[in-house]
Amino acid sequence: MQEVAVVGVGLHRFGKAGDAIVGNKSVTELCRHAVDMALQDAGISWRQVQAVSAASSRFSGGKGWGLNGNDVVEDLGSTGVPVYNLSAGCAAGGNAFNVGWSLVAGGVYDVVLVVGGEVMPKGMIQTAGTEEVTDPEFLRQRCVGIPGPAFWSMLARRRMHEFGTTEEQMATVTVKARRCSVGNPFARFQQAITLGDVLNSPYVSNPLRLFEICPVSNGAAAAILCSPQKARQFTGKPVWVAASAVATLGFDDSLPRNLAGPVPTGPSYHTEVMGAVRKAFERAGIGPRELSFTELQDNTCYYELAYPEEWGLCEPGEAEHLVEAGETAPTGRMPINPSGGFVSFGEATTAMGVFQIAEVTWQLRGQSGARQVPDASVALAQTNGLGGNATAAILKR
Amino acid sequence: MSESVAPAVAGLFVADEHGVRVLGAKCEACGTPYFPSVPVCHNPACPGSRMQPCGFGGRGVVWSYSIANFAPPPPHKYDQPFRPYAIAVVDLASGLRLVGQMVDPPEAVTVGAAVELVIDTLYHEQGKAFTTWKFKLV
Numbered sequence: 330m331q332e333v334a335v336v337g338v339g340l341h342r343f344g345k346a347g348d349a350i351v352g353n354k355s356v357t358e359l360c361r362h363a364v365d366m367a368l369q370d371a372g373i374s375w376r377q378v379q380a381v382s383a384a385s386s387r388f389s390g391g392k393g394w395g396l397n398g399n400d401v402v403e404d405l406g407s408t409g410v411p412v413y414n415l416s417a418g419c420a421a422g423g424n425a426f427n428v429g430w431s432l433v434a435g436g437v438y439d440v441v442l443v444v445g446g447e448v449m450p451k452g453m454i455q456t457a458g459t460e461e462v463t464d465p466e467f468l469r470q471r472c473v474g475i476p477g478p479a480f481w482s483m484l485a486r487r488r489m490h491e492f493g494t495t496e497e498q499m500a501t502v503t504v505k506a507r508r509c510s511v512g513n514p515f516a517r518f519q520q521a522i523t524l525g526d527v528l529n530s531p532y533v534s535n536p537l538r539l540f541e542i543c544p545v546s547n548g549a550a551a552a553i554l555c556s557p558q559k560a561r562q563f564t565g566k567p568v569w570v571a572a573s574a575v576a577t578l579g580f581d582d583s584l585p586r587n588l589a590g591p592v593p594t595g596p597s598y599h600t601e602v603m604g605a606v607r608k609a610f611e612r613a614g615i616g617p618r619e620l621s622f623t624e625l626q627d628n629t630c631y632y633e634l635a636y637p638e639e640w641g642l643c644e645p646g647e648a649e650h651l652v653e654a655g656e657t658a659p660t661g662r663m664p665i666n667p668s669g670g671f672v673s674f675g676e677a678t679t680a681m682g683v684f685q686i687a688e689v690t691w692q693l694r695g696q697s698g699a700r701q702v703p704d705a706s707v708a709l710a711q712t713n714g715l716g717g718n719a720t721a722a723i724l725k726r
Numbered sequence: 727m728s729e730s731v732a733p734a735v736a737g738l739f740v741a742d743e744h745g746v747r748v749l750g751a752k753c754e755a756c757g758t759p760y761f762p763s764v765p766v767c768h769n770p771a772c773p774g775s776r777m778q779p780c781g782f783g784g785r786g787v788v789w790s791y792s793i794a795n796f797a798p799p800p801p802h803k804y805d806q807p808f809r810p811y812a813i814a815v816v817d818l819a820s821g822l823r824l825v826g827q828m829v830d831p832p833e834a835v836t837v838g839a840a841v842e843l844v845i846d847t848l849y850h851e852q853g854k855a856f857t858t859w860k861f862k863l864v
Protein backbone atom coordinates (compact mmCIF):
# COMPACT_ATOMS: atom_id res chain seq x y z
CA MET A 330 0.00 0.00 0.00
CA GLN A 331 1.20 3.49 -0.80
CA GLU A 332 0.20 6.85 0.67
CA VAL A 333 -2.61 8.72 -1.07
CA ALA A 334 -2.77 12.50 -1.43
CA VAL A 335 -5.69 14.80 -2.16
CA VAL A 336 -4.27 17.35 -4.57
CA GLY A 337 -7.36 19.12 -5.85
CA VAL A 338 -10.98 19.65 -4.82
CA GLY A 339 -13.98 21.46 -6.27
CA LEU A 340 -17.64 22.14 -5.56
CA HIS A 341 -20.62 23.56 -7.34
CA ARG A 342 -22.49 25.70 -4.82
CA PHE A 343 -25.52 23.88 -3.49
CA GLY A 344 -28.98 25.21 -4.28
CA LYS A 345 -32.60 24.37 -4.87
CA ALA A 346 -33.87 23.42 -8.33
CA GLY A 347 -35.00 26.55 -10.14
CA ASP A 348 -33.24 29.03 -7.87
CA ALA A 349 -30.56 31.56 -8.87
CA ILE A 350 -27.74 29.18 -7.84
CA VAL A 351 -28.40 25.91 -9.66
CA GLY A 352 -31.34 26.92 -11.87
CA ASN A 353 -32.19 24.08 -14.22
CA LYS A 354 -28.64 22.80 -14.54
CA SER A 355 -28.35 19.08 -15.18
CA VAL A 356 -26.33 16.86 -12.88
CA THR A 357 -23.71 16.65 -15.62
CA GLU A 358 -23.37 20.45 -15.73
CA LEU A 359 -23.04 20.61 -11.95
CA CYS A 360 -20.39 17.88 -12.03
CA ARG A 361 -18.46 19.57 -14.84
CA HIS A 362 -18.17 22.72 -12.74
CA ALA A 363 -16.91 20.79 -9.71
CA VAL A 364 -14.50 18.65 -11.75
CA ASP A 365 -13.07 21.65 -13.65
CA MET A 366 -12.47 23.37 -10.32
CA ALA A 367 -10.76 20.29 -8.86
CA LEU A 368 -8.55 19.81 -11.94
CA GLN A 369 -7.56 23.47 -11.85
CA ASP A 370 -6.89 23.25 -8.10
CA ALA A 371 -4.63 20.25 -8.74
CA GLY A 372 -2.99 21.92 -11.73
CA ILE A 373 -3.65 18.97 -14.01
CA SER A 374 -5.62 18.34 -17.19
CA TRP A 375 -8.53 15.97 -17.70
CA ARG A 376 -6.34 13.76 -19.90
CA GLN A 377 -4.05 13.02 -16.95
CA VAL A 378 -6.90 11.35 -15.01
CA GLN A 379 -6.39 7.59 -15.14
CA ALA A 380 -9.67 6.40 -13.56
CA VAL A 381 -12.98 7.78 -12.31
CA SER A 382 -14.74 6.71 -9.14
CA ALA A 383 -18.26 8.15 -9.28
CA ALA A 384 -21.13 8.15 -6.83
CA SER A 385 -24.16 6.91 -8.71
CA SER A 386 -27.55 8.55 -8.32
CA ARG A 387 -30.95 6.91 -8.64
CA PHE A 388 -32.56 10.32 -9.12
CA SER A 389 -31.04 12.05 -12.11
CA GLY A 390 -28.67 11.45 -15.02
CA GLY A 391 -26.70 8.25 -15.26
CA LYS A 392 -28.83 7.09 -18.21
CA GLY A 393 -31.40 5.85 -15.69
CA TRP A 394 -28.99 3.14 -14.57
CA GLY A 395 -26.84 5.08 -12.13
CA LEU A 396 -24.07 5.43 -14.72
CA ASN A 397 -23.24 8.95 -13.53
CA GLY A 398 -19.50 8.48 -13.95
CA ASN A 399 -20.03 7.64 -17.62
CA ASP A 400 -21.99 10.88 -18.09
CA VAL A 401 -19.11 12.85 -16.56
CA VAL A 402 -16.53 11.15 -18.77
CA GLU A 403 -18.58 11.69 -21.94
CA ASP A 404 -18.98 15.34 -21.05
CA LEU A 405 -15.32 15.97 -20.26
CA GLY A 406 -14.12 14.00 -23.27
CA SER A 407 -14.13 10.24 -23.77
CA THR A 408 -10.55 9.30 -23.06
CA GLY A 409 -11.39 5.64 -22.50
CA VAL A 410 -10.66 5.76 -18.76
CA PRO A 411 -12.11 3.06 -16.52
CA VAL A 412 -15.21 4.23 -14.63
CA TYR A 413 -16.49 2.81 -11.34
CA ASN A 414 -20.13 3.75 -10.60
CA LEU A 415 -20.92 3.26 -6.92
CA SER A 416 -24.28 3.15 -5.23
CA ALA A 417 -24.66 3.43 -1.45
CA GLY A 418 -27.53 5.86 -0.86
CA CYS A 419 -26.35 8.94 1.01
CA ALA A 420 -23.00 7.23 1.60
CA ALA A 421 -22.27 6.91 -2.14
CA GLY A 422 -19.89 9.89 -2.21
CA GLY A 423 -17.99 8.43 0.73
CA ASN A 424 -17.91 5.07 -0.99
CA ALA A 425 -16.62 6.62 -4.20
CA PHE A 426 -13.85 8.30 -2.21
CA ASN A 427 -12.97 4.97 -0.56
CA VAL A 428 -12.77 3.16 -3.91
CA GLY A 429 -10.71 5.99 -5.42
CA TRP A 430 -8.40 5.83 -2.42
CA SER A 431 -8.15 2.01 -2.69
CA LEU A 432 -7.20 2.20 -6.36
CA VAL A 433 -4.37 4.63 -5.67
CA ALA A 434 -3.27 3.03 -2.38
CA GLY A 435 -3.10 -0.36 -4.09
CA GLY A 436 -0.91 1.05 -6.83
CA VAL A 437 -3.41 0.38 -9.63
CA TYR A 438 -3.57 4.04 -10.74
CA ASP A 439 -1.63 7.21 -9.93
CA VAL A 440 -4.32 9.81 -10.62
CA VAL A 441 -8.01 9.19 -9.85
CA LEU A 442 -11.00 11.53 -10.04
CA VAL A 443 -13.71 11.08 -7.38
CA VAL A 444 -16.98 12.80 -8.23
CA GLY A 445 -20.57 12.98 -7.01
CA GLY A 446 -23.42 15.21 -8.13
CA GLU A 447 -27.15 15.34 -7.69
CA VAL A 448 -30.31 16.89 -9.03
CA MET A 449 -32.90 15.90 -6.48
CA PRO A 450 -36.61 15.34 -7.04
CA LYS A 451 -39.00 17.80 -5.41
CA GLY A 452 -40.72 17.07 -2.10
CA MET A 453 -40.42 14.02 0.11
CA ILE A 454 -38.30 11.28 -1.41
CA GLN A 455 -40.42 8.27 -2.18
CA THR A 456 -39.27 4.75 -1.71
CA ALA A 457 -39.18 2.22 -4.52
CA GLY A 458 -42.79 3.01 -5.40
CA THR A 459 -43.75 -0.57 -6.13
CA GLU A 460 -46.74 -2.07 -4.34
CA GLU A 461 -45.19 -5.44 -3.61
CA VAL A 462 -46.12 -7.15 -0.36
CA THR A 463 -42.70 -8.84 -0.47
CA ASP A 464 -41.04 -5.40 -0.26
CA PRO A 465 -40.47 -4.52 3.41
CA GLU A 466 -40.41 -0.79 2.58
CA PHE A 467 -43.85 -1.04 0.98
CA LEU A 468 -45.17 -2.74 4.12
CA ARG A 469 -43.59 -0.06 6.34
CA GLN A 470 -45.32 2.69 4.40
CA ARG A 471 -48.66 1.03 3.74
CA CYS A 472 -49.20 -0.55 7.16
CA VAL A 473 -47.65 2.13 9.38
CA GLY A 474 -46.78 5.25 7.34
CA ILE A 475 -43.32 6.43 8.36
CA PRO A 476 -42.26 9.73 6.78
CA GLY A 477 -38.51 9.98 6.12
CA PRO A 478 -37.72 12.30 9.07
CA ALA A 479 -39.60 10.06 11.54
CA PHE A 480 -36.58 7.77 11.92
CA TRP A 481 -34.46 10.73 13.04
CA SER A 482 -37.15 12.05 15.36
CA MET A 483 -37.40 8.63 17.04
CA LEU A 484 -33.70 8.82 17.80
CA ALA A 485 -33.98 12.43 18.98
CA ARG A 486 -36.93 11.58 21.22
CA ARG A 487 -34.99 8.69 22.76
CA ARG A 488 -32.04 11.00 23.46
CA MET A 489 -34.36 13.49 25.16
CA HIS A 490 -35.53 10.61 27.37
CA GLU A 491 -32.02 9.34 28.18
CA PHE A 492 -30.15 12.61 28.66
CA GLY A 493 -32.85 15.19 29.28
CA THR A 494 -31.96 17.00 26.04
CA THR A 495 -34.28 19.96 25.49
CA GLU A 496 -35.73 21.29 22.26
CA GLU A 497 -33.80 24.51 22.92
CA GLN A 498 -30.53 22.56 23.06
CA MET A 499 -31.33 20.84 19.76
CA ALA A 500 -32.18 24.21 18.21
CA THR A 501 -28.83 25.58 19.44
CA VAL A 502 -27.07 23.00 17.26
CA THR A 503 -28.80 24.41 14.19
CA VAL A 504 -28.01 28.00 15.18
CA LYS A 505 -24.32 27.03 15.44
CA ALA A 506 -24.42 25.21 12.07
CA ARG A 507 -25.95 28.18 10.28
CA ARG A 508 -23.47 30.59 11.87
CA CYS A 509 -20.65 28.49 10.33
CA SER A 510 -22.24 28.78 6.89
CA VAL A 511 -22.02 32.60 6.88
CA GLY A 512 -19.40 33.47 4.28
CA ASN A 513 -19.07 29.90 2.97
CA PRO A 514 -19.45 30.58 -0.75
CA PHE A 515 -20.59 27.01 -1.45
CA ALA A 516 -23.37 26.72 1.13
CA ARG A 517 -26.98 26.99 -0.03
CA PHE A 518 -27.92 28.95 3.10
CA GLN A 519 -25.41 31.61 4.09
CA GLN A 520 -27.34 33.55 6.68
CA ALA A 521 -27.28 33.11 10.44
CA ILE A 522 -30.56 32.35 12.17
CA THR A 523 -31.66 32.79 15.80
CA LEU A 524 -32.87 30.33 18.38
CA GLY A 525 -36.30 31.91 17.95
CA ASP A 526 -36.25 31.31 14.19
CA VAL A 527 -35.56 27.61 14.75
CA LEU A 528 -38.09 27.17 17.56
CA ASN A 529 -40.75 29.02 15.55
CA SER A 530 -40.30 26.80 12.51
CA PRO A 531 -42.99 24.12 12.27
CA TYR A 532 -42.54 20.54 13.39
CA VAL A 533 -41.84 18.25 10.47
CA SER A 534 -41.75 15.23 12.74
CA ASN A 535 -42.02 16.23 16.38
CA PRO A 536 -39.62 16.85 18.15
CA LEU A 537 -37.72 17.87 14.97
CA ARG A 538 -38.55 21.15 13.24
CA LEU A 539 -38.22 22.36 9.67
CA PHE A 540 -34.95 24.24 10.30
CA GLU A 541 -33.44 21.25 12.11
CA ILE A 542 -33.72 18.86 9.17
CA CYS A 543 -31.59 19.22 6.06
CA PRO A 544 -33.61 19.79 2.90
CA VAL A 545 -32.69 18.19 -0.42
CA SER A 546 -30.38 20.24 -2.64
CA ASN A 547 -28.75 20.12 -6.04
CA GLY A 548 -24.99 20.31 -6.12
CA ALA A 549 -21.76 18.52 -7.03
CA ALA A 550 -18.33 17.81 -5.59
CA ALA A 551 -15.05 16.46 -6.96
CA ALA A 552 -11.63 15.49 -5.67
CA ILE A 553 -8.38 14.42 -7.35
CA LEU A 554 -6.43 11.65 -5.58
CA CYS A 555 -2.79 10.93 -6.34
CA SER A 556 0.15 8.71 -5.52
CA PRO A 557 2.94 10.42 -3.52
CA GLN A 558 5.22 10.53 -6.54
CA LYS A 559 2.62 12.34 -8.70
CA ALA A 560 1.52 14.54 -5.81
CA ARG A 561 5.01 15.97 -5.48
CA GLN A 562 4.97 16.85 -9.19
CA PHE A 563 1.62 18.63 -8.92
CA THR A 564 1.69 20.50 -5.60
CA GLY A 565 3.88 21.53 -2.72
CA LYS A 566 1.02 21.19 -0.22
CA PRO A 567 -0.83 17.92 -0.60
CA VAL A 568 -3.32 16.74 2.02
CA TRP A 569 -2.82 13.10 2.98
CA VAL A 570 -5.39 10.37 3.54
CA ALA A 571 -4.54 8.86 6.92
CA ALA A 572 -7.37 6.32 6.60
CA SER A 573 -10.44 5.54 4.52
CA ALA A 574 -12.94 2.94 5.71
CA VAL A 575 -16.32 1.57 4.72
CA ALA A 576 -18.70 -0.58 6.75
CA THR A 577 -22.23 -1.92 6.71
CA LEU A 578 -24.49 -2.50 9.68
CA GLY A 579 -24.18 -5.39 12.09
CA PHE A 580 -26.82 -8.03 12.85
CA ASP A 581 -27.00 -6.64 16.40
CA ASP A 582 -28.09 -3.23 15.07
CA SER A 583 -31.41 -2.47 16.76
CA LEU A 584 -32.37 0.92 15.30
CA PRO A 585 -35.93 0.95 13.92
CA ARG A 586 -34.96 0.83 10.25
CA ASN A 587 -37.43 -1.92 9.41
CA LEU A 588 -40.78 -3.02 10.78
CA ALA A 589 -39.28 -5.20 13.46
CA GLY A 590 -36.20 -6.84 14.92
CA PRO A 591 -35.11 -8.55 18.10
CA VAL A 592 -35.36 -6.54 21.33
CA PRO A 593 -31.68 -5.69 21.96
CA THR A 594 -29.81 -6.46 25.16
CA GLY A 595 -27.48 -3.46 24.80
CA PRO A 596 -27.66 0.13 23.55
CA SER A 597 -29.13 1.09 20.18
CA TYR A 598 -26.91 3.03 17.77
CA HIS A 599 -25.76 3.18 14.14
CA THR A 600 -23.55 0.06 14.01
CA GLU A 601 -22.49 0.73 10.40
CA VAL A 602 -21.22 4.18 11.35
CA MET A 603 -19.43 2.88 14.43
CA GLY A 604 -17.85 0.17 12.26
CA ALA A 605 -16.49 2.63 9.70
CA VAL A 606 -15.33 5.26 12.21
CA ARG A 607 -13.58 2.74 14.48
CA LYS A 608 -11.75 1.20 11.53
CA ALA A 609 -10.66 4.65 10.38
CA PHE A 610 -9.26 5.55 13.81
CA GLU A 611 -7.46 2.19 14.05
CA ARG A 612 -5.92 2.37 10.58
CA ALA A 613 -4.88 6.00 11.00
CA GLY A 614 -3.42 5.35 14.44
CA ILE A 615 -5.20 8.51 15.54
CA GLY A 616 -7.47 8.77 18.56
CA PRO A 617 -10.85 10.51 18.65
CA ARG A 618 -9.52 13.26 20.93
CA GLU A 619 -6.67 14.08 18.53
CA LEU A 620 -8.94 15.40 15.78
CA SER A 621 -8.73 19.09 14.93
CA PHE A 622 -12.35 18.92 13.74
CA THR A 623 -15.02 16.62 12.30
CA GLU A 624 -17.36 16.82 9.32
CA LEU A 625 -20.23 14.43 10.10
CA GLN A 626 -23.54 13.66 8.44
CA ASP A 627 -25.98 15.99 10.18
CA ASN A 628 -29.22 15.15 8.40
CA THR A 629 -30.58 16.56 11.63
CA CYS A 630 -29.23 18.21 14.77
CA TYR A 631 -29.51 14.91 16.68
CA TYR A 632 -26.38 13.57 15.01
CA GLU A 633 -24.19 16.47 16.13
CA LEU A 634 -25.07 15.46 19.68
CA ALA A 635 -25.02 11.65 19.43
CA TYR A 636 -22.15 10.86 17.06
CA PRO A 637 -19.33 12.67 18.92
CA GLU A 638 -20.28 10.75 22.08
CA GLU A 639 -20.61 7.38 20.32
CA TRP A 640 -17.19 7.80 18.72
CA GLY A 641 -15.42 8.89 21.88
CA LEU A 642 -14.82 12.53 20.91
CA CYS A 643 -16.48 13.43 24.22
CA GLU A 644 -18.24 11.72 27.12
CA PRO A 645 -21.82 10.37 26.87
CA GLY A 646 -24.30 13.12 27.80
CA GLU A 647 -21.68 15.84 27.41
CA ALA A 648 -22.52 17.03 23.89
CA GLU A 649 -25.33 19.44 24.81
CA HIS A 650 -23.05 21.30 27.21
CA LEU A 651 -20.24 21.49 24.66
CA VAL A 652 -22.65 22.95 22.10
CA GLU A 653 -23.98 25.51 24.58
CA ALA A 654 -20.43 26.48 25.60
CA GLY A 655 -19.46 27.08 21.96
CA GLU A 656 -16.98 24.18 21.94
CA THR A 657 -18.39 22.73 18.69
CA ALA A 658 -17.80 26.00 16.81
CA PRO A 659 -14.66 26.24 14.61
CA THR A 660 -12.75 27.94 17.47
CA GLY A 661 -13.95 25.49 20.16
CA ARG A 662 -12.17 22.42 21.49
CA MET A 663 -14.38 19.95 19.55
CA PRO A 664 -15.32 21.68 16.28
CA ILE A 665 -18.11 19.92 14.38
CA ASN A 666 -19.04 20.74 10.77
CA PRO A 667 -17.22 24.05 10.30
CA SER A 668 -18.61 23.98 6.73
CA GLY A 669 -22.10 24.55 8.08
CA GLY A 670 -22.95 20.90 7.48
CA PHE A 671 -25.88 19.27 5.72
CA VAL A 672 -28.27 21.62 7.52
CA SER A 673 -26.66 24.61 5.75
CA PHE A 674 -25.97 22.92 2.41
CA GLY A 675 -29.00 20.71 2.04
CA GLU A 676 -28.39 17.17 0.93
CA ALA A 677 -27.37 16.50 -2.64
CA THR A 678 -27.17 12.86 -1.63
CA THR A 679 -24.37 11.36 -3.71
CA ALA A 680 -22.23 14.52 -3.55
CA MET A 681 -22.04 14.63 0.25
CA GLY A 682 -19.08 12.33 0.94
CA VAL A 683 -17.01 14.25 -1.63
CA PHE A 684 -18.25 17.65 -0.42
CA GLN A 685 -16.82 16.73 3.00
CA ILE A 686 -13.43 15.90 1.44
CA ALA A 687 -13.40 19.34 -0.22
CA GLU A 688 -14.16 21.12 3.05
CA VAL A 689 -11.59 19.09 4.99
CA THR A 690 -8.94 19.76 2.34
CA TRP A 691 -9.52 23.53 2.43
CA GLN A 692 -9.48 23.53 6.22
CA LEU A 693 -6.23 21.54 6.39
CA ARG A 694 -4.66 23.96 3.90
CA GLY A 695 -5.84 26.91 6.01
CA GLN A 696 -8.02 28.28 3.18
CA SER A 697 -11.40 28.41 4.93
CA GLY A 698 -11.64 32.09 5.84
CA ALA A 699 -14.13 33.01 8.55
CA ARG A 700 -15.00 29.37 9.29
CA GLN A 701 -11.34 28.26 9.53
CA VAL A 702 -10.51 25.91 12.38
CA PRO A 703 -7.30 27.41 13.83
CA ASP A 704 -4.21 25.33 13.00
CA ALA A 705 -6.28 22.38 11.69
CA SER A 706 -3.98 19.40 11.16
CA VAL A 707 -6.17 16.26 11.16
CA ALA A 708 -9.89 15.75 10.55
CA LEU A 709 -12.57 13.08 10.22
CA ALA A 710 -15.26 12.97 7.52
CA GLN A 711 -18.22 10.61 7.91
CA THR A 712 -21.29 9.60 5.90
CA ASN A 713 -24.05 7.04 6.23
CA GLY A 714 -26.75 5.96 3.82
CA LEU A 715 -29.74 3.80 3.12
CA GLY A 716 -29.14 0.07 3.28
CA GLY A 717 -26.85 0.39 6.28
CA ASN A 718 -23.85 1.87 4.48
CA ALA A 719 -21.30 4.07 6.21
CA THR A 720 -17.94 5.61 5.40
CA ALA A 721 -15.22 7.38 7.36
CA ALA A 722 -12.08 9.12 6.17
CA ILE A 723 -9.33 10.75 8.19
CA LEU A 724 -7.23 13.36 6.40
CA LYS A 725 -4.12 15.07 7.70
CA ARG A 726 -1.70 17.78 6.65
CA MET B 727 -75.40 -2.10 8.83
CA SER B 728 -71.94 -3.12 9.93
CA GLU B 729 -69.02 -1.79 7.95
CA SER B 730 -67.06 -4.33 5.96
CA VAL B 731 -63.49 -4.71 7.13
CA ALA B 732 -60.32 -5.98 5.45
CA PRO B 733 -56.64 -5.94 6.35
CA ALA B 734 -54.54 -3.28 4.60
CA VAL B 735 -52.21 -6.14 3.67
CA ALA B 736 -53.44 -9.73 4.06
CA GLY B 737 -51.64 -12.32 6.15
CA LEU B 738 -49.61 -10.04 8.41
CA PHE B 739 -51.71 -10.15 11.59
CA VAL B 740 -54.54 -12.00 13.27
CA ALA B 741 -57.01 -11.41 16.10
CA ASP B 742 -58.57 -14.52 17.61
CA GLU B 743 -59.30 -16.10 20.98
CA HIS B 744 -55.56 -15.95 21.80
CA GLY B 745 -55.47 -12.18 21.27
CA VAL B 746 -53.86 -9.95 18.65
CA ARG B 747 -50.62 -11.00 17.02
CA VAL B 748 -48.44 -10.02 14.08
CA LEU B 749 -47.50 -13.11 12.12
CA GLY B 750 -43.79 -13.63 11.70
CA ALA B 751 -41.30 -16.35 12.37
CA LYS B 752 -38.69 -17.41 14.86
CA CYS B 753 -35.46 -19.30 14.30
CA GLU B 754 -35.48 -22.26 16.66
CA ALA B 755 -31.71 -22.61 16.38
CA CYS B 756 -30.74 -19.15 17.63
CA GLY B 757 -34.00 -17.65 18.91
CA THR B 758 -34.06 -14.67 16.52
CA PRO B 759 -37.58 -13.31 15.93
CA TYR B 760 -38.66 -11.97 12.53
CA PHE B 761 -41.56 -9.90 11.29
CA PRO B 762 -42.48 -10.18 8.50
CA SER B 763 -41.39 -13.78 8.14
CA VAL B 764 -38.19 -14.61 6.27
CA PRO B 765 -37.35 -17.98 4.71
CA VAL B 766 -33.85 -18.24 6.22
CA CYS B 767 -32.32 -16.91 9.45
CA HIS B 768 -30.14 -13.81 8.92
CA ASN B 769 -28.07 -14.16 12.08
CA PRO B 770 -24.41 -14.65 11.02
CA ALA B 771 -23.78 -16.45 14.35
CA CYS B 772 -26.69 -18.87 13.86
CA PRO B 773 -25.56 -22.52 13.95
CA GLY B 774 -28.11 -23.42 11.24
CA SER B 775 -31.42 -21.84 10.29
CA ARG B 776 -34.55 -23.57 11.62
CA MET B 777 -37.43 -21.19 10.90
CA GLN B 778 -40.87 -21.73 12.40
CA PRO B 779 -43.97 -19.56 12.01
CA CYS B 780 -44.50 -17.46 15.14
CA GLY B 781 -46.97 -14.81 16.26
CA PHE B 782 -45.95 -11.85 18.41
CA GLY B 783 -48.44 -9.91 20.48
CA GLY B 784 -49.29 -8.91 24.01
CA ARG B 785 -47.82 -6.02 25.88
CA GLY B 786 -44.67 -3.99 25.54
CA VAL B 787 -42.93 -0.75 26.42
CA VAL B 788 -42.43 2.29 24.17
CA TRP B 789 -38.67 2.51 23.41
CA SER B 790 -39.23 5.76 21.52
CA TYR B 791 -41.73 7.41 19.21
CA SER B 792 -42.09 10.15 16.66
CA ILE B 793 -45.01 12.12 15.33
CA ALA B 794 -46.04 12.28 11.70
CA ASN B 795 -46.94 15.98 11.55
CA PHE B 796 -47.45 15.67 7.79
CA ALA B 797 -48.85 12.83 5.73
CA PRO B 798 -46.27 10.41 4.35
CA PRO B 799 -46.19 10.06 0.55
CA PRO B 800 -47.78 7.07 -1.21
CA PRO B 801 -47.92 4.11 -0.88
CA HIS B 802 -49.24 5.23 2.51
CA LYS B 803 -53.03 5.65 2.65
CA TYR B 804 -55.03 7.66 5.16
CA ASP B 805 -58.47 9.23 5.66
CA GLN B 806 -58.95 12.92 4.88
CA PRO B 807 -58.44 15.24 6.63
CA PHE B 808 -54.98 14.08 7.72
CA ARG B 809 -54.60 13.91 11.47
CA PRO B 810 -51.06 13.74 12.95
CA TYR B 811 -50.34 10.42 14.62
CA ALA B 812 -47.61 8.97 16.78
CA ILE B 813 -45.41 6.15 15.48
CA ALA B 814 -44.09 4.04 18.33
CA VAL B 815 -41.11 1.69 18.53
CA VAL B 816 -42.22 -0.89 21.06
CA ASP B 817 -40.20 -3.57 22.82
CA LEU B 818 -42.72 -6.39 23.19
CA ALA B 819 -42.34 -8.80 26.09
CA SER B 820 -42.53 -11.54 23.45
CA GLY B 821 -39.07 -10.44 22.23
CA LEU B 822 -39.87 -8.34 19.17
CA ARG B 823 -39.02 -4.63 18.75
CA LEU B 824 -41.95 -3.58 16.55
CA VAL B 825 -42.90 -0.32 14.85
CA GLY B 826 -46.53 0.73 14.61
CA GLN B 827 -48.97 3.62 14.80
CA MET B 828 -50.44 4.57 18.16
CA VAL B 829 -54.21 4.61 18.55
CA ASP B 830 -53.89 7.28 21.25
CA PRO B 831 -53.38 10.97 20.41
CA PRO B 832 -49.69 12.00 20.07
CA GLU B 833 -49.78 14.16 23.23
CA ALA B 834 -50.61 11.09 25.33
CA VAL B 835 -47.61 9.03 24.25
CA THR B 836 -44.40 8.89 26.34
CA VAL B 837 -41.16 6.94 26.21
CA GLY B 838 -41.42 4.03 28.65
CA ALA B 839 -45.24 3.84 28.49
CA ALA B 840 -46.86 0.39 28.65
CA VAL B 841 -48.82 -0.49 25.52
CA GLU B 842 -50.61 -3.46 23.96
CA LEU B 843 -50.94 -4.63 20.38
CA VAL B 844 -54.35 -3.99 18.79
CA ILE B 845 -55.96 -4.04 15.35
CA ASP B 846 -57.38 -0.71 14.20
CA THR B 847 -58.60 1.05 11.06
CA LEU B 848 -55.93 2.73 8.96
CA TYR B 849 -58.06 4.15 6.13
CA HIS B 850 -61.36 3.74 4.28
CA GLU B 851 -61.75 2.99 0.59
CA GLN B 852 -64.85 2.11 -1.42
CA GLY B 853 -66.99 1.79 1.70
CA LYS B 854 -64.53 -0.60 3.33
CA ALA B 855 -62.39 -0.11 6.43
CA PHE B 856 -58.80 -1.28 5.97
CA THR B 857 -57.02 -2.31 9.15
CA THR B 858 -53.49 -2.68 10.44
CA TRP B 859 -51.70 -3.42 13.72
CA LYS B 860 -51.32 -0.52 16.13
CA PHE B 861 -50.47 0.05 19.78
CA LYS B 862 -52.72 1.31 22.54
CA LEU B 863 -51.72 2.68 25.94
CA VAL B 864 -52.72 0.36 28.80
Ligand SMILES: [Zn+2]
Binds near residue numbers: 754758768776
Ligand atom coordinates in the same frame (compact mmCIF):
# COMPACT_ATOMS: atom_id res chain seq x y z
ZN1 LIG C 1 -30.97 -18.50 13.54
